[in-house]
Amino acid sequence: xxxxxxxxxxxxxxxxxxxxxxxxxxxxxxxxxxxxxxxxxxxxxxxxxxxxxxxxxxxxxxxxxxxxxxxxxxxxxxxxxxxxxxxxxxxxxxxx
Numbered sequence: 001x002x003x004x005x006x007x008x009x010x011x012x013x014x015x016x017x018x019x020x021x022x023x024x025x026x027x028x029x030x031x032x033x034x035x036x037x038x039x040x041x042x043x044x045x046x047x048x049x050x051x052x053x054x055x056x057x058x059x060x061x062x063x064x065x066x067x068x069x070x071x072x073x074x075x076x077x078x079x080x081x082x083x084x085x086x087x088x089x090x091x092x093x094x095x096x
Contacts, residue, residue: 044059
C-alpha cells in the first residue's frame with residue numbers, strides 16, 4: 001500500500017512510498033522513472049530536494065534517512081535517525 005506521496009516543485013514527478021521502496025513516477029503516465037530500494041522498514045516519507053530536483057530524501061521505520069540520486073538510480077548518502085534529535089526539532093518547530 002502507498003504510505004506517502006510527494007510531488008516535485010514542477011509537479012512533473014511524484015515520489016510514492018510503497019513498503020520499503022520509493023517509486024518515482026512521471027505525472028504524464030509514462031511509468032516509473034526509478035524504483036529506489038535500500039530501506040529495511042516501511043518508507044514513511046520522501047521529498048524531492050528543491051535545490052537539486054533530481055535528488056530525493058526518504059525516511060523509514062528502519063530509523064534511517066537516505067539521499068538518492070534519481071537520475072543515476074543510486075544511493076548518495078545514508079544515516080541513522082537520532083530519535084532524541086528528532087523530538088527536539090519537533091518541539092522547537094511546535095514552539096515557533
